[in-house]
Every structure is written in C-alpha cells, then in structure tokens.
Amino acid sequence: MCGIVGAVSTRNIVPLLIEGLSRLEYRGYDSAGIAILNQHIERARAVGRVSELALKAEGMHGTVGIGHTRWATHGGVTEQNAHPHVSPAQDQAQIAVVHNGIIENHDEQRDRLKALGYQFYSQTDTEVIAHLVHHYYQQSHDLLTAVKKAIAELTGAYAISVIALDQPTKMVVARLGCPLLIGLGEGENFVASDVSAVLSATRKVIYLEDGDVATLQTDSVVIIDKQDEVVSRKIHLSDVSLASLELGPYSHFMQKEIYEQPRAISDTIEALIDDGAFRSELFGQSAAAVLSKVDSVLILAAGTSYYAGLTAKYWLESIAKIPTSVEIASEYRYRESVPNPNQLIVTISQSGETLDTMEALKHAQKLGHRHSLAICNVQESAIPRASSLIFYTRAGAEIGVASTKAFTTQLIALFVLAVTLSKVRGLLTEAQEQQYLSDLRQLTGSVQIALNLEPQIREWAHRFGDKEHALFLGRGIHYPIAMEGALKLKEISYIHAEAYPAGELKHGPLALVDNNMPVVVIAPNDALLEKVKSNMQEVKARGGELFVFADADSHFKESEGVHVIRTPRHVGVLSPILHVIPVQLLAYHVALLKGTDVDKPRNLAKSVTVE
C-alpha cells in the first residue's frame, strides 16, 4: 500500500525520489507526489502512475525532499488528496508531510484545527498531521519538538516524514505500526517504506521501531525512542539485489516470479536442511525447546498465505500428528477464542507487514499465547520482529501483486516444520527422514519440468478468455491448491472463480455447471483420486467442460469435454507444491489474453497495511 521515500543530500534528489517511488509502485497505489525544499516548498502530484508524476516533476531541483505513493483510504483518488500535504496553506506552505497508515482521531483533530483557523484542502486524515505539526512548529520553531507534540495527539498507525521550509537541511521521521527505515548514505541519508526505494543509493539500513522519531541531516541520523531516549539501532546490510527488482527478459514480474520458483525453492530448501538432516534450530535458537513443548498449532494468515496454512494443516496432522487449526487473521482477531499457552502460533506472511496478520498475532499474544513462529519473506519486517521464532523464506523480492514464488517457498518451510516437529516429537524414523530429504531434493527438478507445460496451458487459456465464471475442484491436500488457483484467476483476470472440495459439488455448486462454466480439477494420483474421478463424472453428465491437472500416475484419458495436462512426475507428499505451478500459469495466460494489468491488478495492493 502507500509508500514513502525521502532524502537529505547535497545533490539533486528529484531523480532519486522518482526512481524510489517507481520501486514502491508494486505495493499498490493510485496517485503519487513529491515535495522539495527550495525558496518555497515545491510540489508535484499526479493521479495515476509515477511516470505521470515524473512528467510533472520535470525541471524540479532540490537537495531535500519527500515522496509518496498513495492508496486511497480517506478521500477519493484525486490530486488534492495525493500526498505530500502542506500547511498552513497550499501557496504558503511551511510544512510538508507524507504519511502511511490511518489516523483514527482525524475528525476530532480536524474540528479542533479548523477552530484554530486552519483551512483544509483535502479529505485525507494526513492533512491533519501537516496542520498539527505546523501549529506546534509556530510555537517552538523546532521541527523535532513539533513532530513529537503532534504525534502525541494522534491515535492510529503511521509512518511519516516531515520537512519544514526554514529547516533546509533537515527531515524528521516517525513510525508507529507502519514500516519505515532509514538508509545511510555517504554524506546523505534517506527514509523509505521499504529498502527497494533506496537500494540504488545504499544497502545500509536501520529499521525504525514503533515509537521511534528520528532527525535526518546529510551527516547525521539521531533516533529517539518512545521513552524519549537517544538510541542507537542496529545497521543492516540489505541482501535485496537490484536485479531482483528489474524485469530482465520477462514481460511481467508475475511471469518472472513464476519462472524463478525452481531457484527460490532450492534456496529455501538449502536454508532449511542442515548437513543432511532436519534441525529445529533453523527456526530460531529457542526452537528446539519450544517445539518440544507445544501441543497444537494455530496458523494465522491472509489470502495466499492462508492457503499455504491450509495446505500445511494436512502435513502437520499427518506427519507430526499435532492438532492444527488455520484461521483467517482478520476473523481470528475479532472473535472470542479459547487461548492455549501451549499452542504454537504460526503466522505466514510474504510481506511481513499485513496488518490483519500482525494484529492477529498481537491479539494471540494478549490472550496469553507465548510461542510464535513467523514464516516470512521480508527480512526485519514487522511480523517476524514481533515473533519469538522466525524462518525467512528465500523467494527473493516478490513484486507482482499475485503471490507465486512466495507461496511455494512458504509451503517448503511449512513442510519442513511438519517434519521437524515430527522429529522433535520422536515420531520420525531415520528411513522417513531420508525419504523426505530425497523428496525435497527432487522437487526442484520436477517444478522445472512443470514449467515446461506452459505451451499447453497457454492453449487452454483461450477457452477461459470469454468466460465469466470458473470452478476449481480439489480434494484433501489439493483442495487449498484449488482455492489458490481460483484466487489467482480472479485476482489478475477478473473472472469470478470459486473453489470447492470436489465432494461438495452435489451439495449445491453442481447447479451452476453448464457449458459456460469451465471446471478446473487438481487431480494427482493420491488416495482420493478415484473419488475425484466420480465427482468429475457428475460434472461431465451436466455438460460441464473439465480441465484436469493430473500427474504421471493418474491415468486420465482425454475425451469429449475432458482436457488433461499431466505434470510429468509424481512427487508424493509434496504434490501441492508441484500442482500450484500450472494454475499460476493458467491465471497468468488468461490475464494476458484479457489484457489486464497483470502485476498491478485493479483495486489491490501488494502489502495490505490497513484493515
């Protein structure tokens, strides 16, 4: 969602701000803007893409400035609502602010500021911050003091960056509940929502903690924590590569990320298998002690990460014999549940920033849950930082809004968690351990072979292009893969798609089936294959057209209305990881035919940092 970038330098930072904003585009946004300190505060704002903002910013020049990509919450998608917001007035701006998050008490602050004589030019909650800072700045003429006083009056979540016209070498930033990092350069410093925005200038970053306020100048960064003490925070060297943020030979990031899966999977496996064995320490130093104590698992996640959790339930219960429940994070946090301090809370989040998942974790902790494991793809993001155990998947930066390689690497981590728990619980035989290791080692090659099915899948896509609805069916451990297939299709092609466990068809959804309703079936050779075959007959008898993803051993034959694509190998218990590849490719090719914005589907954001 919204993104912040800012710089305090001695060189012209306008190109850096524009580049930084374009790196943040993937987070999802609908307008963008920058403000630069000069004789006055110069602003350029645009609805639409950063490329449109770049045209408006041509000729702007300055050494201190802030930029923002906005994903509308309070107020429509208009230039007036785009950040930066200024105070006291549009043409006499003395303060400029960019903000991520939501200020919950903005209505009451707005009334108060209006009574103080401030005029509002937007419908955003952010403009309240600009005026509040200005109000206090008039009293102290100290930007840090003014920001501290302003944020003390705000309730809600924020990451902000503030500049003042008569402080031409300074920027003050603050965070509470929304990500913000400081990039340390040579004679220049930066602020950003994520490292991609400053990577072309520096790899050295400090992740601010909740309650931190920092003052940035060209040669110094001073951080004050929530106790109002000056603190020194750890400097990290980011391992995100610039290449991972570029498209290279691909047409879309989603396509690139689908094709990166063999690498992402093998890197993740390598990080999890130590010296030919499953070892609990890979989930954190205290993991051995924690995993031996827990009596059940509760997985909390959203969207695709939730489907990874649903898949993991099958592994955790069958391999580790540990009772597992999986809940949508945004539901869990608002219901009355029965806490169990001996339960392991597992959060799954590609971004590590998803507000629903973060709040669900906090809710569990408030209820007395002591053990938490985060499976996350972004180093030092909020969710792992709030968890006692962490495993970082090695997918690399995922830019496409539709999650692909993050999902398959989450599945690897969850499978290894199941086997590790089984080992800790004394259930894993040496032979089984060797078998699982060998299954994992062969998986990368099988995924590579599955990618070779693309030409056949592209052919199938033509049969979906003119459809309005699609059904996805699976059974057992492949039901979550059917759900993920339906989510991918609706997310990027805007075709309505629903997933059902195939046995449920006759309890209702069969009524939908006719020759306009393509039915995708995930049907590898597993214990439920014969059941799936009967469910398929029910569809066929009603004139439905079936598109079956089978594997080497499923023994399906093509016939009238039954199309079959076979993944060439059978990978046993890891089969969900293999079978998600073709459904990702199907969604991608249908979206291409429909001409949608594959990487930035309408109305969606990559990191969902609001409720």
Ligand code: AGP
């Ligand atoms: C996946 O294609 C979606 N864009 C979405 O469902 C996503 O998985 C969800 O928002 C959770 O995100 P997270 O993994 O970053 O927490």
